[in-house]
Amino acid sequence: MDTTTIGSGSAGAEAADLRAVDVLVIGAGLSGIAAGYHLQTRCPGIDYAILEARDAIGGTWDLFRYPGIRSDSDMYTLGFGFRPWIGDKVFADGPSIRDYVRDTAAEFGIDRRILFGHRVVSADWDSATARWRVLVEAGPERRPRRFTCRVLYACSGYYDYAAGHMPDWPGMADFRGSIIHPQDWPADLDHRDKRVVVIGSGATAVTLVPALAESAAHVTMLQRSPTYIVARPSRDAAAGWLRRHLPERLAFRAARWKNVLLSIYFYNLARRKPALVKSKILAGVRHQLGPDQDRHFTPAYDPWDQRLCLVPDGDLFRAIRAGTASVVTDGIERFTETGLRLTSGEELAADIVVAATGLRMKLLAHITLSVDGRPVRVGETTSYKGMMLSGVPNFALALGYTNASWTLKCELTAQHLCRLIRRMDARGADWFMPRPPAPGLATRPAIDLASGYVRRAAADLPRQGDRKPWRLNQNYLLDMAALRYGSVVDDNLAFGQRRDAGGAG
Incomplete structure (x- = not known):
């Protein structure tokens, strides 16, 4: 990779740490590591770096x-x-997943391309040179560094790493116990033999409640409204059979495709026949807890209007049956010195309150994006193929599925980006860009869920259209056909040369 020093005097001091690469990837999570693998595999000779803020x-x-x-x-x-997952758990714990991602990066040498403690502040596309100019803060001292790249690929996820969503309830300052957000969990927090209230009913809450209930005096899941919760086995019997009878890689692929097809079938069934799927989910809850818990597990919306929650081996239901956990459906009037007063007048005593109240969405991780100095207002762009923004050259972002595994879509995006780069180079072009869609295209938010964290961020999310290539499919088979095997070129995608080479820019 090149490191170039340019300028002299004060200008040289400002740009003394300029690094030029072909592709700059932002983020070293699942999608960033997938990007590194596909770039070095499918675009040999491409010079890339991964910037990781943490x-x-x-x-x-x-x-x-x-x-x-x-x-x-x-x-x-x-x-x-x-790189097949070879663990025997269908739903792995966080440390195991973290180790898997790290080991993958090390095995393929991707970790040598990562620059840690590098937080991207801004990125401006310069049409004259057909390069992104990227400003970065490096290290705890936030030393400015500058990068240029031909292609910018944002793999920073869609939520704010700085803090989660924390409502401002009345009386919080009066509470004598601890108020915790899961995103900032203290390593030294001792919940043993404590009364814990977990506010929320999403994936974080249903994970926390049974884990805390193992040693807490009691855990109460306090929800404003119910969520669909489905129990699934923690081990995949079919995948186990395949591993015993087939070579490891073939068994992994078969198990992977089995789960892909099942998730697509279930999601489509839920959208076509919501009443049927709702009745099946609630029947599963009654089997676990009996009919007296119906009001705590019967949402007012249809399945997949918001994400479903999965509980391995029914651990949440098991904790409720054991009496170590319970569910309360009510609103919060205020915090008191010893707990919470609910809208109904009920008092919940608590030593610890966990606000599992969701995320703050921040699609580009606080990065200021611009084209020739003009700010890009992401909420005014339209998503192209679920991976690019209309009017923004040589830019892609990893945006995974909401109804299936994040990695499935991110790998397809990385593969298609490699195809785009190869096509751009083969044409002798310097840039590619989705043209703004034709007037009259009906649009809606790119993430089409009714969840609170999505609604709060709707104005800052790109739009999607009602037809391809502007529509997000939320379907792995359709995206595989389009991104892995479909044409790279269509009438909505422009290629061109930099302005100082006589191109349109």
Whole structure:
């Protein structure tokens, strides 16, 4: 990789640490490591670097350290297609996933391309040179560094790593116990024999409650409204059979495809016949807890209007049956010195309150994006093939599925980006860019869920259209056909040369 020093005097001091690469990847989580693998495999000779704001590989799986953290997607699809997951758990714990991501980066030499403690502040596309100019803060002292690249690939996820969503409830300052957000879990927090209230009903809450209930005096899951919760075995019997009878890699591929097809079938069934799927889910809850718990597990919306929650081996239900955990559906009037007063007037005593109240979405991780000095307002762009933004040259972002494993879509995106780079070079072009869609295209938010964290960020998310290539499929088979095997070129994608080479820019 090149390191270039340019200029002299004060200008030279400002740009004394300029590094030029072909592709700059932002983020060293699952999607960033997948990007590194496919770039070096499918684009030999491409010079790339990965910038990671934190000091470790793993992204989400290194950041979150709360008790019981685990995947809510099966590991045969959350794992990389190029390096099979060989653990026997379908839903692996956070440390195991973190180790898997780190080991993958080391095995393929991707870790040697990562610059840790490098937080991207801004990126401006310069049409005259057909390069991105990227400003970075490096290290704890936030020393400015500058990079240029031909292609910028954002693999920074879609939520804010700085802090989670924390409502401002009345009386919080009066509470004598501890108020914790799972994103900032204290390593020294002792919850043994304590009364714990977990506010929320999403994936984090249903993970935390059974884990805390193992040693807490009691754990209450306090929810404003219910979520669909489905129990699944923690071990995949079919995958186990395949591993006993087939070579390892073939068994992994078979298990992966089995789970891909099942998830697509279930999601489509839920959208076509929501009443049927709802009745099946609630029947499963009644089997676990009996009919007296119906009001705590019967949402007002249809399945997959928001994400479903999976509980391995029904651990949440098991804790409720054992009496170590319970569910309360009510609103919060205020905090008191000893707990919470609910809208109904009920008092919940607590020593620790965990606000599992969701994420703050931040699609580009606080990066200021611009083209020739003009700010890019992401909420005014339209997503192209679920991976690029209209009017933004040589830029891609990894945006995974909401109804399946994140990694499935991110690997397809990385593969298609490599195809784009090869096509651009073969044409002698310097840039590619999705043209703004034709007037009249009906659009809606790119992440089409009714969840609170999505609604709060809707204005800052790109739009999607009602037809390809502007529509996000949320379907691995359709995306595989389009991104891995479909044409790279269409009428909505422009190629060109830099301005100082006589191109349109």
